[in-house]
Amino acid sequence: MRDVIPTALGRDTEYLFARMTARTLALAGAAPARRVLDVASGLAQDARALAGRGALAVAAEPSARMTALARQLGRAHEDRGACLLRAWGDALPFADASFDAVICKGAIDHFEAPARAIAEMARVTKRGGRVVLAIANFESLSCRAARRLDGVREGRFGRALPRGRRHYDVPHDHFTRYDLELMCAQASASLELTRIEGISLGWxxxxxxxxxxxxxxxxxxxxxxxxxxxxxxxxSLADVVLLIGQPRASASTSAYTLAVRAAICGQP
Ligand SMILES: C[S@@+](CC[C@H](N)C(=O)[O-])C[C@H]1O[C@@H](n2cnc3c(N)ncnc32)[C@H](O)[C@@H]1O
Structure with a gap:
């Protein structure tokens, strides 16, 4: 987390994260009795915020360490809790159409099998419900401009670049380097995209x-x-992109659901 999110937050970073969170939560449409799942929930602060708005919020996170920290934080904040569980995004332990909304914020580029995870998010979302993905754009205006500027500094003027990872380089714990085209192509396989919006410019x-x-x-x-x-x-120029979509009618039934059905009904 420290490599991705600087520990001392400047005003631009603070703004970017606050906007990304506010828009993701608003688009999840939390309301009493609405079921919302946060996939790769990290410290579960977003799921807690959704629960605070009355939603039945479930936070799914594979890391034991993150989940333990999230539980500690949940106890420290004496608000209405979210339900925390450990799960991988590409094998969600829920039946089809269990949720009104699913969010996945700042995480899909960490997944080994992101397309499968989006298919899982679509599967567990009700028909007419929505999936909200917030993804960093590595072809943002800022990434393109900074890359070009660094090229000129290095190539034409022979000046060494500052040490460390540049913001347009993908962190070591990311599997995928997303731009708008890739995000849309991957998400569209399982979701009917209804809205795409950008967050922040120039970060x-x-x-x-x-x-x-x-x-x-x-x-x-x-x-x-x-x-x-x-x-x-x-x-396409924004620092972060929000993709909002409804599950396609063809959102497939998972192996998990088939196993549960077989166990309950004796069906193969
Ligand atoms: C940068 S954090 C984002 C956490 C949270 N969504 C937030 O906005 O604060 C990325 C999270 O993705 C989780 N993660 C990595 N691979 C995953 C996978 N295949 N399925 C689900 N979560 C995964 C990590 O454990 C980590 O908590």
Whole structure:
């Protein structure tokens, strides 16, 4: 997590994460008695927020360490809890059409089998329900511009780049490097995409964070909000993309469901 999310958050990073969370939760449409699943829930803060809005929230996370931390945090926050369980995204232990909404935020690029996981999310979502994916865009305007700038600095001026991973390089714990085209192609196999929107523009540009720290807070906030409004309409350039879709009618029945059906009904 530390490699992906800087520990000291600048204003742009804070804004990006706050917007990504706010939009994902809003699109999940939490309401009393609505069933919402958070896949790769990490510390389960989003599932807790959904539960706080009255939803029946389930947080599914494979890591024992993350789940233990999430339980600790859940006890510390004395809010209405979410149900926490350990599960891989590509083998969700739920029957077909169990949830009104499924979210997966900032995680699918960590999955070994992301297409299978999206198919699983579609399967456990009710017909007419929705799946909300929030995915980092490694072909954002900022990634493209910074890559080109670094190329010029290195190639033409022979200047060494700063040490460490550049924000346009995929972190070591990612399996997939997503751009808008790949996200849409992969998600469309299992979801009828109904909406695609971008979040934040310019995150990671050299010196951008420092500039934002130097201007008054209100000016920084207004600039970030204006860029975000542009990103919303231009997802191919945005730092993060939200894909919202409904399960396709063909969302297949999983091996898990077949096994449960066989156990209950004696059907193969
Ligand atoms: C960057 S964290 C994001 C956590 C959370 N969604 C959030 O927004 O804070 C990525 C999470 O994906 C989980 N993960 C990695 N591979 C997975 C898989 N195949 N299925 C489900 N979760 C997975 C990791 O354990 C980690 O908690």
């Amino acid at each position: 990671g540009m050299p010196a951008w964070s420092r500039v934002l720290e130097r201007v008054p807070r209100t000016a920084a906030r207004a600039t970030l909000a204006a860029l975000d409004a542009t990103a919303r309409r231009l997802p």
